[in-house]
Amino acid sequence: MIVNDDTSVDTAHELGHGPRTVICLHGWFGSSSGWGQGFVDALDPERFRYAFLDYRGYGERRGSGGPYTIDQIAADVLELADDLGVERFSLIGHSMGGSAVQRVLALAPDRVEALVGIAPTPAAGSPFDDEGRQLFESAAADDASREAIIDITTGKRLSARWIDEVVRHSRARSDQEAFEAYFFAWADTDHSAEVPVGAVPALAVVGEHDPAVTEEGVRATWCALFPDSELEVLANAGHYPMFETPIRLATRVEEFLASVPLR
Secondary structure, three states: OOEOOOOOEOOOEEEOOOOEEEEEEOOOOOOOOOOOHHHHHHOOOOOEEEEEEOOOOEHHHOOOOOOOOHHHHHHHHHHHHHHHOOOOEEEEEEOHHHHHHHHHHHHOOOOEEEEEEEOOOOOOOOOOOHHHHHHHHHOOOOHHHHHHHHHHHOOOOOOHHHHHHHHHHHHHOEOHHHHHHHHHHHHHOOOHHHOOOOOOOEEEEEEOOOOOOOHHHHHHOHHHHOOOOEEEEEOOOOOOHHHHOHHHHHHHHHHHHHHOOOO
C-alpha cells in the first residue's frame, strides 16, 4: 500500500477516480486507515480521487524510521504526488496534518490547488501550559494520557468505548518513537513565515466542542495566513469530526473542493 522499502513512498490507500486528486494527511492519533468508515463512505469517488498517506512510523510504514518531521511529511507528499502521476493536487490535513499541508504549500506553491484544514494545528506551532505539555509529552508511553487527550479534545462528552478504540488504533498503527517525535514536530515547529499568504483557496473546519483548536484560535492562525479562507464550525463535533459528524464533514469538504476551479 505505502512502501516499496522502509522509507520511500510508493502509493497510498486510494479511493475514487475523479478528475481532482486530493491527498489526505492524518492527525497525531490517526493513520491512513484511521479516517472513520462513515466519513470515507460518504466521499464521492466519481468526482474526486483521494489518496490517504501514512507518515513515517505510521500504518504501513511502521518500522520505517524517521525523520519524523513536518518537513519530511511534506517531502513525502510531493513524492506521493509524483508516484500518482499528478502535477497539481488539493490537500486535506487533520490536526497535525493541518500544519503539514501548509508546509507542502510553502515548498511547492505551484502544485497545490486548495487546502482543507480539519481542526488544523498552526504552522507556528502550538503553545501549552506546563500541565498540558506534561500530559501530551507522556502520551507516547501512557495510554491513560492518550485517553485523557481524546476525551478533553472532544469536550468530555463521548463514550469511553469509542475513546478506547481511538487509543487502540493509535497504539496499533504507530511506532511509539514516531508518535513521541511527532508531538514535538507539530507542537514546536514554526514554519509560518514561509507559508505564502493567501496563495490558494482554503477551508478550515473546527468542532464546536473542541477546546484545543477553537474558532478563535483558527481565526488568529490559519485565517491570518489565508485571509479569504472559509471557516466552518461543526455542531455536535469536537476534534474528530470524521467520527463525530462524518457525513456533514464529507459534504462540507467536497462542497468546498468542488467550488475551486481545476487548473
